[in-house]
Amino acid sequence: MDSQVKIGIFFCACGHIMNDYFDMKVLVDYAGRISGVSSVDENRFLCTRSGLDWLKTKISQSGCNRVVIVGCSPYLYEQTFMKVLEEVGLNRYFLAIANIREGCAWVCQEKENLMTRAKQILSSAVKRAGFAKPVEKVQKEINQSALVIGAGLTGIQMALELQQLGIRPILIEKKPQVSRKNPPFFIPTTQKINEREMFSSKIRELRDSEVELLTSTELKKVAGTVGSFQVILDTLGKEREVVVGSIIVSTGSESKVGGRFADLPNSRRIVSLSELKDMFDFERRTLERMLITADKRTKYACFVLGECEAYTKTNTIMALNEAIKLKEKFKAEVMILAKDISVSGIELEALYRQARERGVLFYRYAEESLPEISLEKGVITVSLTDPALHTDQAEKSRPVTIQSDLLILEDEIYPHEGTDLLRDALQVNLNEWGFFQEKNIHLKPNLSNKKGIFFAGSCQGERDIYETLNDVRSVAMGVYSYLSGKSLVLEKKVEINTDKCALCLTCLRSCPHKAIKVGDVGAGQKWGAQVIVEACQGCGICVGECPAKAIEMINYSDNQIFSELSFEG
Amino acid sequence: MMDFTPHIVAFCCENSAYRAVDIAGAKQEGYPSNIQLCRLPCSGKLEINHILRAFEEGADGVFVFACHPDSCKFLKGNVRASKRIEHTASLLEKIGLEKERLRFFHLSELEWAAFLEAVRQGNESIKSLGPSPIKVR
Ligand SMILES: Cc1cc2nc3c(=O)[nH]c(=O)nc-3n(C[C@H](O)[C@H](O)[C@H](O)COP(=O)(O)OP(=O)(O)OC[C@H]3O[C@@H](n4cnc5c(N)ncnc54)[C@H](O)[C@@H]3O)c2cc1C
Ligand code: SF4
Ligand code: SF4
Numbered sequence: 001m002d003s004q005v006k007i008g009i010f011f012c013a014c015g016h017i018m019n020d021y022f023d024m025k026v027l028v029d030y031a032g033r034i035s036g037v038s039s040v041d042e043n044r045f046l047c048t049r050s051g052l053d054w055l056k057t058k059i060s061q062s063g064c065n066r067v068v069i070v071g072c073s074p075y076l077y078e079q080t081f082m083k084v085l086e087e088v089g090l091n092r093y094f095l096a097i098a099n100i101r102e103g104c105a106w107v108c109q110e111k112e113n114l115m116t117r118a119k120q121i122l123s124s125a126v127k128r129a130g131f132a133k134p135v136e137k138v139q140k141e142i143n144q145s146a147l148v149i150g151a152g153l154t155g156i157q158m159a160l161e162l163q164q165l166g167i168r169p170i171l172i173e174k175k176p177q178v179s180r181k182n183p184p185f186f187i188p189t190t191q192k193i194n195e196r197e198m199f200s201s202k203i204r205e206l207r208d209s210e211v212e213l214l215t216s217t218e219l220k221k222v223a224g225t226v227g228s229f230q231v232i233l234d235t236l237g238k239e240r241e242v243v244v245g246s247i248i249v250s251t252g253s254e255s256k257v258g259g260r261f262a263d264l265p266n267s268r269r270i271v272s273l274s275e276l277k278d279m280f281d282f283e284r285r286t287l288e289r290m291l292i293t294a295d296k297r298t299k300y301a302c303f304v305l306g307e308c309e310a311y312t313k314t315n316t317i318m319a320l321n322e323a324i325k326l327k328e329k330f331k332a333e334v335m336i337l338a339k340d341i342s343v344s345g346i347e348l349e350a351l352y353r354q355a356r357e358r359g360v361l362f363y364r365y366a367e368e369s370l371p372e373i374s375l376e377k378g379v380i381t382v383s384l385t386d387p388a389l390h391t392d393q394a395e396k397s398r399p400v401t402i403q404s405d406l407l408i409l410e411d412e413i414y415p416h417e418g419t420d421l422l423r424d425a426l427q428v429n430l431n432e433w434g435f436f437q438e439k440n441i442h443l444k445p446n447l448s449n450k451k452g453i454f455f456a457g458s459c460q461g462e463r464d465i466y467e468t469l470n471d472v473r474s475v476a477m478g479v480y481s482y483l484s485g486k487s488l489v490l491e492k493k494v495e496i497n498t499d500k501c502a503l504c505l506t507c508l509r510s511c512p513h514k515a516i517k518v519g520d521v522g523a524g525q526k527w528g529a530q531v532i533v534e535a536c537q538g539c540g541i542c543v544g545e546c547p548a549k550a551i552e553m554i555n556y557s558d559n560q561i562f563s564e565l566s567f568e569g
Numbered sequence: 570m571m572d573f574t575p576h577i578v579a580f581c582c583e584n585s586a587y588r589a590v591d592i593a594g595a596k597q598e599g600y601p602s603n604i605q606l607c608r609l610p611c612s613g614k615l616e617i618n619h620i621l622r623a624f625e626e627g628a629d630g631v632f633v634f635a636c637h638p639d640s641c642k643f644l645k646g647n648v649r650a651s652k653r654i655e656h657t658a659s660l661l662e663k664i665g666l667e668k669e670r671l672r673f674f675h676l677s678e679l680e681w682a683a684f685l686e687a688v689r690q691g692n693e694s695i696k697s698l699g700p701s702p703i704k705v706r
Contacts, residue, residue, distance in 0.1 A: 073591045101594075113602040429640060431639075440678065442679070449643070540609070540610045541613035541645070541649055544614050544650075561607060562619075562622055564606070564607040565619070565626045
């Protein structure tokens with residue numbers, strides 16, 4: 001350890017909690033005797049405003065140049081204490097936290113081990129602080145613009161909201177135009193809303209705005225980090241580079257008939273939910289021919305749900321809605337066959353009740369006896385056993401056979417083609433179904449694993465319209481919080497010693513963020529690997545891989561890691 | 570081996586396991602206090618010499634906690650870690666140390682209960698192996 005190092009230890013009693021567990025006098029005494037320690041102080045509540053002010057004065061007064069805080073988990077106040085260090089002119093990484101609350105007091109069930117563990121945690125932290133080296137800062141200008149990929153409802157709304165927040169959006173769409181003849185959604189509400197009108201009005205709003213829209217365009221390559229991503233776009237083979245502060249993926253999903261019936265023979269009378277929706281809007285005559293006849297015979301339309309692997313909410317929304325429409329427009333007998341109808345969504349319960357009131361029939365089938373469908377000479381026969389329908393004599397379910405004039409099957413959603421290419425370019429994760437994987441489904445549902453890259457809408461899997469719009473709002477705020485400042489401060493956490501570098505390129509290959517480049521280090525000097533600060537995420541993978549041990553991670557140096565490995569205390 | 574308390578080092582990725590350990594602590598359920606934590610920016614930072622150093626320092630067992638497959642914040646850190654651990658285990662065997670002393674677990678940041686399960690059970694298995702024969706320091 002450097003002889004210039006003077007470590008100041010600051011105990012926080014967390015009110016009185018610590019005294020309930022530890023003999024603080026003994027700990028303070030012990031702390032004072034560790035080598036390199038120049039001062040030991042105690043406070044009752046370090047995390048309060050007054051506590052932090054106290055800390056600031058104490059650090060200045062005691063003249064220490066490394067700080068150890070003995071208290072609670074680093075997840076709580078590490079960043080706060082780092083700021084205090086900066087305010088008194090120390091590097092923010094000259095800090096170590098000895099977490100004796102979540103890491104010791106609340107862990108040890110055997111009281112006799114409490115003090116030993118606390119001392120060991122304390123001495124590790126002191127050693128760690130002793131080995132701390134300054135992490136250099138680099139200032140970068142923030143580019144107050146964002147790239148939105150995919151101009152579906154999510155992408156369009158996203159671009160408009162960002163525009164309002166003063167962030168310049170660039171919206172790219174791989175198809176030649178944005179307008180879609182029919183948006184694939186229906187908004188479950190008791191009010192009258194015309195989805196098609198709503199979608200076209202959004203497109204109009206987009207045209208009237210200053211959002212830069214690039215159609216027939218896809219993303220090719222990405223480098224850089226939040227505040228300044230260098231992106232290569234490809235418009236029909238013509239490449240162009242743009243620099244943006246943030247990237248939002250809103251590439252949505254596609255659908256096809258799913259489940260067991262995906263391979264049913266082609267028939268005009270078998271359609272998917274989204275095809276039915278399109279028929280309503282554009283091929284009403286075909287539907288009429290199928291469902292209205294001169295001879296007053298009742299016509300049947302039958303929906304089969306619950307066949308896809310994942311039971312989806314949007315399918316339920318669409319089925320309920322289309323069933324009501326069939327009932328209203330064609331007076332057909334409409335049946336919905338499902339394992340279970342789940343209506344956990346905004347206004348969905350009301351929609352279900354409405355369907356029942358209009359006379360839509362619901363049949364349930366059990367997992368063990370899935371409905372059978374046969375198609376012979378243009379006649380569709382559906383048979384199932386509903387466990388709720390018993391015959392009079394025996395407790396045995398009676399089979400139901402329906403000859404249906406129209407059969408409607410579920411849509412299965414899957415990611416757009418090319419999603420994996422996009423994943424590779426952005427270096428983010430996909431989940432097991434191939435959709436974009438959020439950082440934490442409960443806590444951070446729109447964040448990717450990379451700072452500044454967000455996901456919104458159905459590119460993350462199934463989303464109804466309300467959820468989609470919620471995504472948009474929260475992502476817009478997230479982007480704003482990153483980009484609203486003037487400049488971005490980056491930290492140079494990883495350094496390569498060119499003298500040791502053997503140019504084996506292991507780091508170049510193993511860095512998941514393409515943050516290593518190779519070239520001459522300075523005019524006339526030798527060649528070596530170098531870290532691109534803007535792109536480096538500070539994971540330390542290259543450090544672990546370099547066979548020449550030429551790379552060091554400043555805030556996790558070997559000595560600091562070793563500090564936490566010894567058992568004295 | 571009546572009352573042997575092993576020394577165990579747990580290397581934890583700060584994006585997942587270190588957080589899970591923290592929550593486990595906050596839940597006040599208690600876990601074996603002989604598990605010493607070492608925080609890493611990513612399990613991919615873990616080097617072979619860190620593991621060996623832990624054994625030199627007198628560890629009877631070393632546990633490594635990384636993110637689940639395919640959900641590493643840095644994409645492939647956990648894959649790199651698992652390869653290095655495999656290699657280290659073979660080194661341990663060569664010098665006559667049971668490779669079971671080195672264990673690899675996957676954890677997400679909310680799986681504090683899984684962490685408890687892993688250390689309690691892991692602690693027992695290290696106990697049954699007995700003290701490590703190498704204590705250099
Ligand atoms: C069949 C189906 C039925 C649905 N029914 C309902 C419903 O009844 N009610 C409801 O609330 N919700 C429903 N939803 C969900 C609803 O459609 C979505 O929540 C909503 O459309 C979200 O739109 P989006 O912008 O996220 O995706 P999309 O509308 O799919 O838009 C994505 C856009 O990104 C473009 N794109 C894709 N990849 C790239 C790329 N690599 N580069 C550039 N551009 C790209 C695509 O061309 C597309 O224009 C349904 C969804 C589907 C698929
Ligand atoms: S891995 Fe190490 S030796 Fe190889 S190029 Fe990178 S820095 Fe140089
Ligand atoms: S620490 Fe190394 S491997 Fe990780 S992002 Fe930075 S340069 Fe790449």
